[in-house]
Amino acid sequence: MLSYQHHYHAGNHADVLKHWVLLEALLHLEKKAAPFDYIDTHAGAGLYSLTSAEARKTNEYSLGMGRVIDSGLAELQPLTDLLRPSLKNRRYPGSPAIVNALLRPGDHAHLFELHPQTYIELDKNCARKRQSYVRREDGFIGLKALLPVKSRRALVLIDPSYELKGDYKKVCQATEQAWLKMQQAIILIWYPVVDRARINQFEKQFIASRLKNVHLFEMSVADDQEQGMTGSGMIAVNPPWTLADRFNSLMPELSRQLSVDDQSRFRHRLLRPE
Ligand code: SAM
Numbered sequence: 001m002l003s004y005q006h007h008y009h010a011g012n013h014a015d016v017l018k019h020w021v022l023l024e025a026l027l028h029l030e031k032k033a034a035p036f037d038y039i040d041t042h043a044g045a046g047l048y049s050l051t052s053a054e055a056r057k058t059n060e061y062s063l064g065m066g067r068v069i070d071s072g073l074a075e076l077q078p079l080t081d082l083l084r085p086s087l088k089n090r091r092y093p094g095s096p097a098i099v100n101a102l103l104r105p106g107d108h109a110h111l112f113e114l115h116p117q118t119y120i121e122l123d124k125n126c127a128r129k130r131q132s133y134v135r136r137e138d139g140f141i142g143l144k145a146l147l148p149v150k151s152r153r154a155l156v157l158i159d160p161s162y163e164l165k166g167d168y169k170k171v172c173q174a175t176e177q178a179w180l181k182m183q184q185a186i187i188l189i190w191y192p193v194v195d196r197a198r199i200n201q202f203e204k205q206f207i208a209s210r211l212k213n214v215h216l217f218e219m220s221v222a223d224d225q226e227q228g229m230t231g232s233g234m235i236a237v238n239p240p241w242t243l244a245d246r247f248n249s250l251m252p253e254l255s256r257q258l259s260v261d262d263q264s265r266f267r268h269r270l271l272r273p274e
Pocket of ligand 1: 040042043046113115138160
């Protein structure tokens with residue numbers, strides 16, 4: 001039973017971090033002319049109205065990207081430049097639309113979404129003939145089946161909603177299985193910070209894995225003791241080598257601007273060496 005709907009959360013502080021890391025990885029891949037494959041295991045709808053009843057109910061965009069879109073932060077600019085045309089029409093692009101916007105001839109996107117209505121929206125917003133394939137299938141299974149890709153260059157985003165406790169373990173296992181099939185792939189895994197003890201456990205699973213070159217990038221907007229999602233993180237396998245420096249340069253100001261109390265909270269940790 002799928003109940004999570006990203007329509008309530010599009011453009012929130014977690015999307016700011018997630019989509020910034022995603023775009024950094026994408027731009028890094030595009031430094032080379034050789035084509036690549038993008039795999040989005042949990043793609044969502046691709047485009048979200050910021051005037052819908054769902055978005056207005058939570059107001060999360062205003063507290064997230066809406067707060068920093070005009071901040072002028074240099075490291076954030078590639079993302080804000082890319083989002084701006086859609087935002088003018090009061091729509092926030094999700095991960096598949098962000099990647100679609102930058103696909104070059106020869107690059108491919110494989111977008112998985114299980115929710116029936118969200119799948120229809122994704123197909124309408126993001127399917128592109130012979131370039132972006134939308135599938136109503138389980139993204140974990142699809143990922144395993146697609147790897148290794150013919151292009152020998154892959155960017156993977158694993159972005160579940162963690163509605164079930166078992167999802168954390170499943171995500172780590174799926175990442176390891178994917179990596180075993182294609183060790184040079186860039187794999188990005190999003191996670192929410194709702195319960196710190198659970199995240200400590202999640203980190204331990206990655207530390208105990210066989211994966212190599214695994215980094216954690218986390219940004220919080222409130223103290224862990226507060227209620228709800230106080231922050232989020234991205235675990236990155238084979239991230240661009242510049243990412244840690246750019247993250248450490250951007251985060252003091254970005255996380256302060258997004259926080260509820262003018263405090264900056266972020267961390268970078270190497271979970272597995274190369
Ligand atoms: N990646 C999107 C973005 O950044 O714009 C947001 C995705 S949202 C957090 C997670 C999506 O995964 C939901 O739309 C949900 O319906 C879908 N979903 C849940 N389980 C899935 C599965 N096993 N395979 C594919 N999609 C799934």
